[in-house]
Amino acid sequence: QVTSLAETLYLAFSMIFTIVTTLVAWFKNNYVTDKGKQQKEILKEKGLTK
Template structure:
């Protein structure tokens, strides 16, 4: 297995966490086990909105960034490094 870029791994893990969290919320199984009588309507709305923002930000970041996960991508990354075109 080829070495993955640290940024690629971090973005992928965050994206998976966000998608799992959204899936759990959709199926009525929130990550935080809070009883319904402990939560006000506003707090629940803020939690859902924050979760959605987290998912959108991680999805857009993972989509926007170059993630060298395929063999072709690894070759591209190496070529860019050799030409001095990457950080």
């Protein structure tokens, strides 16, 4: 049972780490804050975005 508990904890930690890492990457790569939206508008005005 100790091995099973260790594997379960490892799996749970891995899942939590993956989810948190994914959310941080999504947040950093998208304009989700008010400041980010302002930056996106300025980039559009200057023709620096697709």
